[in-house]
Amino acid sequence: MLRSFQNHIDHNLAFITKGKLLVAISGGLDSVVLTHLCHKLKLNISLAHCNFNLRNEESDADEDFVLQLAEDLDLEVFIESFDTEDYAKNNKLSTQMAARELRYQWFEDLATQLQFDYILTAHHADDNLETFLINLSRGTGLDGLIGIPEINGNIVRPLLKFSREDIETYATANKLKWQEDSSNASTKYLRNKLRHEVIPVLKEINPQILQNVEITQVHLQEISEIVDDTLAEVQKKVVSIEGEIIKFNIKKLLQLSHPKAYLYQLIKSFDFPEINDVYNLITAQSGKHVFSATHRLLKDREFLLLSELTSDISLNQDINYNDKQIQCSLGHLTFEEVEAIGEVSKSVIYVDKDTLEFPLTLRSWQEGDVFFPIGMKGKKKVGKYFKDEKLSLIEKEQSQLLCSGTKIIWIVGRRADNRFKVTESTQHILKIQLQ
Template sequence: MLETFQKHLETNLNMLHDGKLLIAISGGLDSVVLTHLCKNLNLKVSLAHCNFNLRGDESDTDEAFVLQMAEDFNMEVFIECFETETYAKEQGLSIQMAARELRYAWFQELAAQLNFDYILTAHHADDNLETFLINFTRGTGLEGLTGIPEISGKLIRPLLPFSREVLEVYAIGQNIAWREDSSNASTKYLRNKLRHDIIPILKQMNPQLLQNFQTTISNLQDSQDLIDDSVVRIQKKMTVAEDGQIKLDVHKLNKLSNPKAYLYQLLKDFNFTAWTDVVNLLDAQSGKQVFSSTHRLLKDRDFLLLSEIDSETQAQAIVIETNENEVIGPFGTLFFEKIDTISETALNIIYVDAEKLIFPLILRRWEEGDLFYPIGMKGKKKLSKYFKDEKLSLIEKEQVWILESAGDVVWVVGKRADDRFKVTENTTNILKIELQ
């Protein structure tokens, strides 16, 4: 097996020969064999072991086993103990998911702090088949059927082409000792039930199951590559990024042969789960929206607007005293300067008659019912009507702030000043307000 493993690295993972590697080792067959293989090929490896404190003395014995192995091999080893059950309760996770989050976060932290190039895990072909079946039984898209990726950022899984049987034969042949996790024998977990009850029957029915599965996975991955290429082309035609949001053209999406499929591919990385609601936005009225844990998708006229959820949406009003020259807000910085004459003009600059201002000024988000007297126009206008005339999207409207003096709008910041505060021939005290 060592020769086959070496050829696999040379063909597909040659970067491991020169990298600084961290092996995630539990003490079980898979990670122990991976460590032996890497050691025999003189790769630069260190070990990282997680003690999840879930199996009492057995967890401590696993830790001691790894420490002894590291000493025997003269390898650097890192040990971290976790209060997994406490973390699971605090985060509302299953024990398995909690352990997964804890270990991968720690591996990434170690890699960042100590400049490891890659983190190696010992997932093998049987793990890949189990993951495929789990996703299949729960319902998934094509991505869920393409198996465990061999390379995912700094994570590399060099044993994916090898079956557990091959690893065990190698370990026995080389007199390699390993630890057995007693929890792996329990069939209360879906993965273990598949491992012990279902997959052995499938292998009896077809002794070439794993080989055929690898071929299927390869074909599915090729199909996913074609889809990814197609999505990139569609993305360039359908989407525009501007003002911190992504606009998707609804008319163009609806003309595609399968809008639902493309919409999923375009939005799959933004943590949405209510996909039926997402698809329904294509035919919804303006104002309908769907949230993920991190993003919002909003129907606005002929577009779907994707934006990150703004933690400052409920930002408090800012009070501006007379002597302040600079005020920092969520949108940028306002500068106040007394000047003698008006020079440049721009949307981000207004000039007001300072004598007409009543301090303190208030900087706040606009509210329904706000109105102002747009400079250069006669009469007043509600901000909601002004936004409609300016064709501001719902998201753009939410980002609007106003500068207020004694209840009167001085400036729709960055957009339009109020006529009541403009500089006239009778003005003797000019205040320049600039947004940067």
């Protein structure tokens, strides 16, 4: 296996031979073999071990084993201890997902702080098959069937072409020692159930299953690239971006051969939990929406509007007489007393400071709000102004009003009020700018 491993590195992963490498090691068979193989090839490696404190004495024994292995091989080693169960509880994660997050967060921190070029993990071909079957059993898109990537950013998996049998044979032939994780024997976890009960039967039926799945995944990867090319063309027709809002044109989407499939591909990176709920927005009334953990998708007439969930820090914010700058959800508002009026725009207005009642208030708009648009006679409802300007529902929600008492000075970034304009009798001019 050592020769095959070296050939694989030389032909496919030669870049790691010149890098500073961090090997993720649990103390189990796979990571111990990866460590020995890298050491044999004289790669520049250090070890990183996570103690998740989930198996009491067994977890501590794994840590001791890794420390001894590092000493025997004269390698630098990093150890981190985690309260995994507490992290899982606080972040509402399964124990397995919590351990995964903690592990990779720490690896990335080490890589950044100590300038490791790559992080090596010991995933192998059987792990890839297990992941394929897990995703298949749960229902997945194309991405879930492509499998574990050999290279993902700075994470490299040099054993992915090798089977568990290859690894066991190498360890036995070289009389290597490793730690057994007792939890791996339990079939209460889906991965273990597949490993112990399903995959052995599949290998019995077809001894070439690992190779065949690998070939299938290569084909799926090629298909995925074709899909990406097609999706890029569709995106030009269906998707537009206005500020921080992504707009999907419903009419153009429905003209596609499989609109639901295209919509899924366009929004999959935002992790909406149920594609049917998303697709049903197309025929829903304006104002209906669905949420992911980070985004909202809103139906607004002929469009679906995607926006990030953010907390609005500017609602009902007071501005005092001497304030020079405040931060709001739209940017920064600056206040400067000037001698004369300069260029006016949507982001810059000039008002008569003596007509203002301090403190001013910055707030969101409400139904029934009325203002006197500068350049017009009479008043107008803010809601009607938004409609005439063809603002989307999200743009309406994000709009802010700068007020003096109950009077609107400015729909920030859009239209000023006539009642506060500078006149010939104005003595103090206040420049207000949105940056």
